[in-house]
Amino acid sequence: MSKETLYVLGNGFDLYHGLKTSYSDFGKYVEKNHSQLYYYLERYFHHVNLWSDFENALSTFDISEFFGDNERIYTQTKRVIVQGIYTLWKLQQNTQ
Numbered sequence: 001m002s003k004e005t006l007y008v009l010g011n012g013f014d015l016y017h018g019l020k021t022s023y024s025d026f027g028k029y030v031e032k033n034h035s036q037l038y039y040y041l042e043r044y045f046h047h048v049n050l051w052s053d054f055e056n057a058l059s060t061f062d063i064s065e066f067f068g069d070n071e072r073i074y075t076q077t078k079r080v081i082v083q084g085i086y087t088l089w090k091l092q093q094n095t096q
Contacts, residue, residue, distance in 0.1 A: 027051030040066075063089050 014021045027050070031038040042050065044066045047057035067089050 023054035024051045026054075064092075 027038070027041075030041065044062050045057045045060050046062060047053065047060045050057045063085065067086060
């Protein structure tokens with residue numbers, strides 16, 4: 001087995017072995033290396049403990065606010081995920 005391979009066997013296994021793989025560690029990494037992404041995550045996920053409760057925080061993403069502020073993203077990128085989210089948002093807007 002290579003020493004470069006990590007097999008995650010269960011919840012907390014990585015943390016038990018001292019790896020910096022918590023959501024809080026991920027948040028620190030994003031803040032340091034991808035500051036614009038960090039800004040967007042902090043701005044559009046309305047959750048007090050975003051980085052310590054990331055899975056629950058995912059449900060607080062405000063898609064209307066995001067595309068209301070950033071509608072130009074749709075025209076500037078061809079990424080499928082953004083296009084799909086934009087389409088869902090537009091469908092939601094048309095049904096209200």
